[in-house]
Amino acid sequence: MPLGRSYAVSLVGLNGYIVEVESDIGQTLPAFVLLGLPDASLSEARERIRAAARNAGLPLTRRKITVNLVPASLPKRGSGFDLAIVMSALAAAGDVRNCGRTVFLSELGLDGRLRPIRGVLPAVMAAVDAGFTSVVVSSGNAAEAALVPSAEVRSYDSLAEVALAFGADPACVALPAPQLSEASARADQPGAVVIPKDMSDVAGQSEARFAVEVAAAGAHNLMMVGPPGAGKTMLAERLPGILPDLTDKQAMEVTAIHSLGNSEFCRELQRRPPFESPHHTASAASIIGGGSGIPRPGAASRAHRGVLFLDEAPEYQRRILDALREPLESGELVLHRAAGTATYPARFQLILAANPCPCGQATGKGIGCNCSAQQRRRYFDRMSAPLLDRVDLQLAVHRVALQDFSGTAAADTSAAVATRVAAARAAQHERLSKWELSTNAEVPAPLLHNDLRLTRKATVSVDKKIEKAAITKRGYDRVLRVAWTIADLAGRSSPNADDVTTALLFRTQEEPA
Amino acid sequence: MRHKDELGKRGEALAARYLEDAGLRIIDRNWRCTLGEIDLVAVDGATLVVVEVKTRSSEAYGHPLEAITPGKLERLYLLASRWARAHDLRFSGFRVDAVAIVDGGVEEPVIEHLRAVS
Numbered sequence: 091m092p093l094g095r096s097y098a099v100s101l102v103g104l105n106g107y108i109v110e111v112e113s114d115i116g117q118t119l120p121a122f123v124l125l126g127l128p129d130a131s132l133s134e135a136r137e138r139i140r141a142a143a144r145n146a147g148l149p150l151t152r153r154k155i156t157v158n159l160v161p162a163s164l165p166k167r168g169s170g171f172d173l174a175i176v177m178s179a180l181a182a183a184g185d186v187r188n189c190g191r192t193v194f195l196s197e198l199g200l201d202g203r204l205r206p207i208r209g210v211l212p213a214v215m216a217a218v219d220a221g222f223t224s225v226v227v228s229s230g231n232a233a234e235a236a237l238v239p240s241a242e243v244r245s246y247d248s249l250a251e252v253a254l255a256f257g258a259d260p261a262c263v264a265l266p267a268p269q270l271s272e273a274s275a276r277a278d279q280p281g282a283v284v285i286p287k288d289m290s291d292v293a294g295q296s297e298a299r300f301a302v303e304v305a306a307a308g309a310h311n312l313m314m315v316g317p318p319g320a321g322k323t324m325l326a327e328r329l330p331g332i333l334p335d336l337t338d339k340q341a342m343e344v345t346a347i348h349s350l351g352n353s354e355f356c357r358e359l360q361r362r363p364p365f366e367s368p369h370h371t372a373s374a375a376s377i378i379g380g381g382s383g384i385p386r387p388g389a390a391s392r393a394h395r396g397v398l399f400l401d402e403a404p405e406y407q408r409r410i411l412d413a414l415r416e417p418l419e420s421g422e423l424v425l426h427r428a429a430g431t432a433t434y435p436a437r438f439q440l441i442l443a444a445n446p447c448p449c450g451q452a453t454g455k456g457i458g459c460n461c462s463a464q465q466r467r468r469y470f471d472r473m474s475a476p477l478l479d480r481v482d483l484q485l486a487v488h489r490v491a492l493q494d495f496s497g498t499a500a501a502d503t504s505a506a507v508a509t510r511v512a513a514a515r516a517a518q519h520e521r522l523s524k525w526e527l528s529t530n531a532e533v534p535a536p537l538l539h540n541d542l543r544l545t546r547k548a549t550v551s552v553d554k555k556i557e558k559a560a561i562t563k564r565g566y567d568r569v570l571r572v573a574w575t576i577a578d579l580a581g582r583s584s585p586n587a588d589d590v591t592t593a594l595l596f597r598t599q600e601e602p603a
Numbered sequence: 604m605r606h607k608d609e610l611g612k613r614g615e616a617l618a619a620r621y622l623e624d625a626g627l628r629i630i631d632r633n634w635r636c637t638l639g640e641i642d643l644v645a646v647d648g649a650t651l652v653v654v655e656v657k658t659r660s661s662e663a664y665g666h667p668l669e670a671i672t673p674g675k676l677e678r679l680y681l682l683a684s685r686w687a688r689a690h691d692l693r694f695s696g697f698r699v700d701a702v703a704i705v706d707g708g709v710e711e712p713v714i715e716h717l718r719a720v721s
Binding site for chain 1: 666668669671676701715717718719720721
């Protein structure tokens, strides 16, 4: 029976579904019919496959080939099905043997070379989860596919090699001339020298540096308000450097999202927390995720397990800022579009930076600022109260004075701060792991008031605020969370009155100037 | 006579012999009307068979079967009913077959016969 079968993976967001590629050869005039909701780039597979098969020495049969992608109802896109389709068609014609439960993930060039595709990591993860452990990829994707434990990955350079491995007649196949692959060509070039961004670069700003350290230790969101040139951006860029390495599971999540993106192909797990700083003119789709067809991840998802830095935060469209409230609570973004629904993780740490007013001069006594009170208010109104309510640390950053960067003792390096942060994270883990939490920022309010309740003596300063209605209940809880982090950094088992007062200072400096 | 016409003639003769060996009875050749031409008309049992013969000397410009376009097929179906009407004959049904011949002139020609193409 002239029926061929192979398997591929269709990605909807980060979720992959096994797609069965079945081919039938009908005894009628030559034709190539592709069924099962292919998009435009997948429909083009017909032409690529015909040329690739011929140039690999295994021309497709001169009969009618009907290829069906099952389940037909699942929309499929992209060029990653090429290899699966051609292997299925060749198996139907008897040119290669049955491929069994092997998953093929590669695009074909016209010359029969295999080309790497996007999203191999999540695709292989999905295949392994579905019980398909045998995977064939292009050499360019080999390192990425091999990141998935328990996957048996085979990688080849050309269709001819794959066909040989599946029993094609060695007399027929034509191996393409070897060529320097892109990756090895790039590896030969010397990379630019990257100047590491270290905390000790920041002049003065001991208070702000401490706030960044607290933010890193407790995974708190942070807003910095200060005049241009005070060092807000410098501080934010140095936050990822003091965060601890990602765990295996987190690194897998982060690498999977980056595998879908347009950056270079992954070679290894991304162990460091990512840092994303979209410009304030960015569209909602680029930050939240979106695009035509199945929505693609945006900057918020690429910052998953890392830092999302919004410089000049009031300049962003308000609806973009408000759209971030949901992932700040749930840690994921669910994007609904006509073509389908995609869920991307987005548990990022939000860092906001803002000028104190539109002209940026309203600091200290505000000399030189010519903004009206109304202009200033309108400027900050663009960041909604519900959003700011989710920012635990709100900090005024002042201009650096001369004595701060001339002659004083050198500031702590990132390595030194990272050590303290790691110790604080360990303390949190020990305390919170029984509730399956890992950082202070995640602690739910009921827990703060029951199992983690502080003494009245410790909370006296913040109790006074709530009696005077100067702080909301949610704000109160956030002060307590920050206080716990400050205590963890200091190595205390629970916050004392000073820690709570310090935490309160970070909270009430929200009014600029 | 030009080379390609000669090749076509030879191919049609080859095809006719091949089909007769396969049990079909050839009843007409190169029948023309305003719509076009039928290469071979045959009878297979009670079925009228309209045969399109494509002959090429090599596969350098594609396989002969690839040259049979959907438009051509549609025309062949119309021609089949025209032929039957013109000869006032009735059949239990009709079909279109295709015969592809690759004849380089040196080796034995390769003949492929597809029944009921659609």
